[in-house]
Amino acid sequence: MIRRFVRSILAVALWEIRERRAPLVAGLAVGVLVPIVGALGQREIPTTAAAVSMTFGGVVALLFGGTMITSDLVEGRLGFLFAQPIPAAAVYWGRFAGATLAAAACQVVTLLPSVVVGIDPLGFDQALARWWWSVLAALPAAVAVAHVLASIVRLRTAWTLLDVGAAFALTWMTTVTLGKAELVGLDRHAWLAAIGFLAMAGLIALSVGGPLQVARGRTERSRSHRFLTLGLWAVPLATSAALALGVDSWSRVTLEEIDTWSVDVPTSSEAEWIVIEGWQEEPGTSVPTRSWLAWLDPRRSVYAVLVARPADGVWHQLPAGSDEARISADGRWITWLQRQPSSTAVDLLRLDIETLGSQKREIEPLPTGIGWDRPPLGYSLSPDGSWIGARIRVEGPQRLAIHEVGSGRLVIQSAPIEDSGVYGFGWIDDTRVRLVTASTACEVFTLDAATGTSESARTTRVADPMSLRCVVDPAGERILVAEQDSLALFTADGQELASRAYEGGRPWPWFVDDHLFVRNPDDEAALHLLDSETLASVATWRSHPVRFSPVAAQGSAGLLQRRVLDAPGVSYDLLDLDTGRISELADTLADSPLASGRWIRPVPNHWPPRIDPPSPSSERLFIEPRGLFAVDLEARAWRWVLRFENAT
């Protein structure tokens, strides 16, 4: 059987080549003309020869592909081959091989005369040579595509409508799927892999459609077209559907799949909701090579925004393409930037999270009337969700603007603000938004949505702008200016409250509520507590040395978290401000969420209101996406208080 198949393919292919010999002679004639015309016209012969060869090969391939089966089928001559003991598939593959080889021969012979007269077009230019070989390699695909197109056009049966419909459906599905893949953050490799799968599906379709058309349709036009249509579109549509399902599945992130996140907790005591922006891998970090196929893992960089009310224990995932989610201080509104596929434009959407709960899991985003051609440099939602303050850049320096959420109305916009470091940006009360920047001094810009007014102030200039660092207190009313060897405290309108010298290198200060901490890069084990009014030293604690940069502190529970990333494992230190004790928990809580390498967040004392507060006074609550847990600083133990359900 195989012997007959091979024998038939060879016979049909040879016959096909024999039938196609006229273009071969024409190609040779064209090839002879190239050096002659090139020499007469003083043109660059190698480039011309290669271009003519590629063009001729490509055109001939399309011509051969378009006539290899369809002409005989339309003219009723295919019956001759089917009256011979030739397997039906051999009819297609024989003619395909013959047409492809004949087209390749045409491309080669067109180049041959130039080579014979001593011109080597392929050795002349490496890029040109790559193109020439690429066109040669693409000839089989060109033949197959031409056959398919010719069949669809020339057979002209009712199946043409299905072809057109399937082409539109495939284009639409693929566009939507790849757009969604882009939005959920599939990385470039995965995106390319998706394109690769589709291309592979296309090749399979071409490899299946033609043979199926001939094997099952044989000599009848309508039947032939039917099987071409089925064979051609089934695989790409199935692949596209599988990709769509895959991307849809990938976009539904489960908590266990998120490696890295940041948490936003509303500051109001009434708010119960939290927002988490999560990644499969921390952006920018190198991915450990789990296997040689690791690059194909499409979820390596999936990005998702999730919101939850821990008391309900239910997570809701915002739509694919959501970014920069903000939660209003009163805990009612969430806004986010909604990206669009293949576009820089973003819309601001919002969600009334009171409509969510444990019962209703489908979110219903609402328009805000606010959108930009490109994402803003940053934005902040007012405490009651009525306005947003946005740092925008429109053909020049950035500006600070307030928009009304709902109508989208521009309430007020600042004068251009010099591009410089931003040290503070947010709402200082229900109607005023403040931006603190620094170049040679700290500058404060304040917009008032209620009055529609704009104010600006600045601190005194510093001697060494390169070492300048501004720190704004949580209320946005005090600004600490740190230089190489000094600290100065100012009000928001530029009045100096206090100053002091600081020795030991450039200070690294930060506020935790009313506490002002300073660290010194030359002494990583020391942590200084200063008076936030007078800048006088209050206390100094020492712990084991930690690296300078990755220190963080949050929360109003009198708790300081220190996180070290560069250790083989991950180490956390907890500083209890009431007792001044620094606890290194990494060894004793090795299996706790603290040691899992993820960002965690201390929970304010009041929160969550429906959860009973921890009974031992030495316990502190933390939140991470899987739930709430309590750490007992005395017993050096931890326990889960609440495990969240994954509703996505």
Place this chain on the structure above:
Amino acid sequence: MSGETETRAATETNRGIGADEPRTAIAVDGASVRYGRIEAVRQVSLAVEPGSVYALLGRNGAGKSSLVRCLLGQRPLSAGTIRLLGEDPWRHRTRLMERIGVVAERPDLPPHATARALAGFVARVRDRFDRTGFLARLERFGVPAHRPFRSLSRGQQTTAALALALATDPELLVLDDPTLGLDSVARKALYCELIETLAAREVTILVTSHDLAGIERIATHVGILVNGGLAVEEPIDALRDRFCRVSVSAAELARLEATASAPLCRRPTAWGGEEWIVDRQRQPELEGQPDFEGPWSDASGREPMDLEAIFEAVTGGDEVWRPARPIAVPEEPVAKREALR
């Protein structure tokens, strides 16, 4: 086993005919072919015995070509089964075509190819192909072997196709209206070649044609398709015996119309009576009528009918012969055929 039998068995083995070879060369049972809502062939059953020449007749659009395409494995049946030389032509077309020669309705030889080149191609794909015989036959027919087929006349192309089919030493020849477009000389040459072939070796022939006079010379069996159904399937002699043309006088006419069933076709005569075409098998009651004895006898006006006249009567008459009673197309072909036999 005698020497002659052994030789015969060896020959048959070489030709792929074994002890299990079916007794019918072509067996069609309940075959239907549908094109969407149109049923081109309806429940056709027929059997072609080895060595016979089966003429499959029918008017244009009766379903002949559809049935032939199914026989050649070029499309599957919508319902029913077909066995060619014991095998399903749709599933085992490749194997079967080694044993079958085909002449298509429209010449489908590659237009740019010459007969000589085509012989080379066929020799590569077939185990059995008499290239010398093919070229010799072409020469005998006066078909130039060095000219491309597109430059040959239609008759020459058909002749070349027949020569090609015969050169494959087929056990079964399927000729789909081979005389279409041929002049009378070419038609005669084609029939002569077929007759010679039949005389030289045992080959089964299935032929569709509109040249009824020509086909009548070689056909042993006739099947007539009417609107997709097989209306008649009989040996040609039985068919001739079954149908006859009678003259009915004006006086007999009224009485016969009152007592006997209607004829197949009728037409008025100049002297006030009618001429009837009668299916004797289906109207046995006429045989028993004393006053009708006369018309049955040759001396009283009975005229023997040729295949063309029978065909016209069966397929619905023409502008002269008015169909009085359409011939029944069997609803249940298998049972009907058995009943007829």
